[in-house]
Amino acid sequence: MEWFGFALAFVGFFLGHSVPVRPPFRPILVRMLGPAGFGAAYSALSVAILAWLIMEAQRAPFVLVWHWAPWQNHFVLATMLPVCLIVALSVGRPNPFSFGGARNAAFDPARPGIVRLARHPLLVALALWSGAHLVANGDLAHVLLFGTFFTFALFGSRHVDRRKRREMGQRWDLLREKVLARPLGDALFPPSRETVLRIASGVAIYVILIALHPIVIGVDPIP
CATH class of the missing domain: 1.10.287 (Helix Hairpins)
Known part of the structure; x- marks a missing residue:
């Protein structure tokens, strides 16, 4: 029980x-x-x-699977900054390839933003978040928790791709080809005002999470 x-x-x-x-x-x-x-x-x-x-x-x-070491905190702190940036650059933006996209009809493959780097940026963020916390939490309950999220994030993109291709038909392939034709730099450059604000928001979220972590979770992430 x-x-x-x-x-x-x-x-x-x-x-x-x-x-x-x-x-x-x-x-x-x-x-x-x-x-x-x-x-x-x-x-x-x-x-x-x-x-x-x-x-x-x-x-x-509490059932120990592996021991904690100080470097694990540094690993999580280093990983969580890109996680926050990816989330800030993804939420509320058009992305017809993935779940949670907003105003997908307005998606412009000539200006794909972060979609140029990943069709499913939120799943990438989930994989980084869960993978980093899996390393830092070696008890059985958290290994099961973060291991499940990590596996879900890795394989979830395939499921979403299959569902979206069924829904969009040939348009999925056409949009994907147009997005892949863009330079990788299109993900962030030229830096529009919205992109700069989103990056600033991601950094702010990162700082807030560090400040709230010991209060909400009960563990101070700062070594």
Whole structure:
């Protein structure tokens, strides 16, 4: 029974992420909430379930898998800055290739932004976040937690690609070819005012997370 809460949160995580996006629930919810409302509601549900799962992982019995070392904190701190930047550059921007894109009809393949680097930037951020925290948390509950997220992020892009290709048909391939034709520098340059603001927001989020981590999570990330 000591693991019941953690197991229940895991079940809630998988149900919360799979049921709303499958027929017949997704079409019904989109009609009720609209595409933007559905995206906002789904994101809010995902964050709430994630918070619940992290809380239950902290409550689970401690079973050591590997020992902690000071370098692991530095590794997490170094990884979390690009995570925050990727999130800041991705959220609320058009991205017809992935989930969570906003105003996808306005996507311009000649100015793809961060989509030039990755079709699924939020999954890249999730992989970096979970991979770094997996290294730094060697107890069984957190290994299961972050290991699951890491695996989900690595293989989730294939699932999203298949679903989007079914939905978009030939347009998916045409857009992808146009995006890949752009130089890699198009991801950040020339730096528009919006890009600069997003980068500044990413740095601010990074600082805020470091400040709040010992209060919310109970662990100070600064060695």
